[in-house]
Amino acid sequence: MLTANNFPEVGRIRTQRFDRGVLTAVADASGLSEEERKQLETSIRKAGLALDGVSEVRVAITAAKSGPMVIAVGSGKGGVGKSTVAANIAVALARAGHKVGMVDADIYGPSQPTLLAAPGRPEAIEKVLQPVETPFGVSLLSIGQLVPAGQALAWRGPMASGALAQLVEGNWADRDFVIVDLPPGTGDVQLSLIQKSKPAGAVIVSTPQDLSLIDAERAVDLFRRTDVPVLGLIENMAGYQCPHCNEVSDPFGQGGAEAGAARLHIPFLGRLALSSSLREASDAGNPPAAGEGPAAKAFADIAGTVRTQLEKSRG
Ligand SMILES: Nc1ncnc2c1ncn2[C@@H]1O[C@H](COP(=O)(O)OP(=O)(O)OP(=O)(O)O)[C@@H](O)[C@H]1O
Ligand SMILES: [Mg+2]
Incomplete structure (x- = not known):
C-alpha cells in the first residue's frame, strides 16, 4: 500500500x-491545477x-470539486498594501496554472478594478453576478464595479454586508481559488463577510512598524474567533x-515582522520592499506578479x- x-x-x-495485483486508489486533487492533477495521477501510478x-x-482523481477554496487577505x-498584495498573489496563482477569482470587498477604497485593469461592470444572470475577466487570468467582482467611488463608504453595516454577500455569492463555481480582499479593520462588516465566505485560510498583511503589528494581532484574533486558519503574515x-x-x-x-x-x-x-516601481506598475494596472522582474519572483x-500553508492547515 x-x-x-x-x-x-x-x-x-x-x-x-x-x-489480486490491482491497486485502486482514489485521490483528492482539490486546490491543484490541471497540470498538477495529471502529475498526481502519474506519480500514484509510478509509486x-x-x-x-x-x-x-x-x-481515480476526485473531480467533484466542492467549489473554490477561499483565501481571505486581511x-x-x-x-x-493589502490590496496590492492580494492582487499580486491572485495573479501569481493564475500564472501557476490555477483558475483564480478575486472578491474586492473593500467598501472604503475598492482598488482591484484599477490594480487588475478590469474593464466594465459585471452582468447578473438570474441574480447571480458574473465575474469580469481581467487580462491576468483572474476574474473579478468588486464593490467598485457596482457603485460610484466614495458612495459605499456611507453605507451602514447591514447594507454593506448585503452588497458584499452578492459578491461572495457570485458565479465562482469554476474557480480553484477565490481571494477576498477584505476591508481594513476587524469590525462587524469583516465578521459577517468571513462568516459568508467561509475562508479556507487567511493571510495577514502588515508593515514593519510596531503599531501596525498590533493591528495585525487584531486581525489574527478576528480569524481565530471565526475558526479560519491563519496561513501567515506578509511583511509589506x-x-x-x-x-x-x-x-x-x-x-x-x-526582522520585526518575523519576530x-x-x-x-x-x-x-x-516580505516585499517599499519600491516605487511596484507602486507605479500597480497604479497603472500592470501587476508586477505578471511581469518578469524580482517582484514577480517574490510574489510567485x-x-x-x-x-x-493551506495544504498543511487542511492536514
Ligand atoms: N511594496 C510597496 N512599495 C511601494 N508602494 C506600495 C507597496 N505596497 C503598496 N504600495 C502602495 O501603497 C498604496 C496603498 O496600497 P494598497 O491600496 O494596496 O493598500 P491597502 O492596505 O489595500 O489600503 P486600503 O486600506 O486603502 O485598502 C498604494 O498606492 C500602493 O501602490
Ligand atoms: Mg485596499
Whole structure:
C-alpha cells in the first residue's frame, strides 16, 4: 500500500484497495491545477507499480470539486498594501496554472478594478453576478464595479454586508481559488463577510512598524474567533528599494515582522520592499506578479508558500 515512505503525497489518497495485483486508489486533487492533477495521477501510478506484487494501478482523481477554496487577505489597519498584495498573489496563482477569482470587498477604497485593469461592470444572470475577466487570468467582482467611488463608504453595516454577500455569492463555481480582499479593520462588516465566505485560510498583511503589528494581532484574533486558519503574515514595505541601483536598505531595521509572526504563533510568508516601481506598475494596472522582474519572483514564492500553508492547515 502507498504510505508516506513510498509516496510523499499520501495525504491526498482518500481510499486505496489492493486486490489480486490491482491497486485502486482514489485521490483528492482539490486546490491543484490541471497540470498538477495529471502529475498526481502519474506519480500514484509510478509509486504503485514500484510496490511488490502490484501489476496494475487504477487511479481515480476526485473531480467533484466542492467549489473554490477561499483565501481571505486581511489587515488590522488600512494603507498597508493589502490590496496590492492580494492582487499580486491572485495573479501569481493564475500564472501557476490555477483558475483564480478575486472578491474586492473593500467598501472604503475598492482598488482591484484599477490594480487588475478590469474593464466594465459585471452582468447578473438570474441574480447571480458574473465575474469580469481581467487580462491576468483572474476574474473579478468588486464593490467598485457596482457603485460610484466614495458612495459605499456611507453605507451602514447591514447594507454593506448585503452588497458584499452578492459578491461572495457570485458565479465562482469554476474557480480553484477565490481571494477576498477584505476591508481594513476587524469590525462587524469583516465578521459577517468571513462568516459568508467561509475562508479556507487567511493571510495577514502588515508593515514593519510596531503599531501596525498590533493591528495585525487584531486581525489574527478576528480569524481565530471565526475558526479560519491563519496561513501567515506578509511583511509589506519592508526596507526600501533604491530606484537607481535596486539595492534594498532597511531604515527601520529588519526582522520585526518575523519576530511578530513568531510571537503570534503564525508562519511568516515573506516580505516585499517599499519600491516605487511596484507602486507605479500597480497604479497603472500592470501587476508586477505578471511581469518578469524580482517582484514577480517574490510574489510567485509567496503564492507558493500560501498554498503550502493551506495544504498543511487542511492536514
Ligand atoms: N511594496 C510597496 N512599495 C511601494 N508602494 C506600495 C507597496 N505596497 C503598496 N504600495 C502602495 O501603497 C498604496 C496603498 O496600497 P494598497 O491600496 O494596496 O493598500 P491597502 O492596505 O489595500 O489600503 P486600503 O486600506 O486603502 O485598502 C498604494 O498606492 C500602493 O501602490
Ligand atoms: Mg485596499
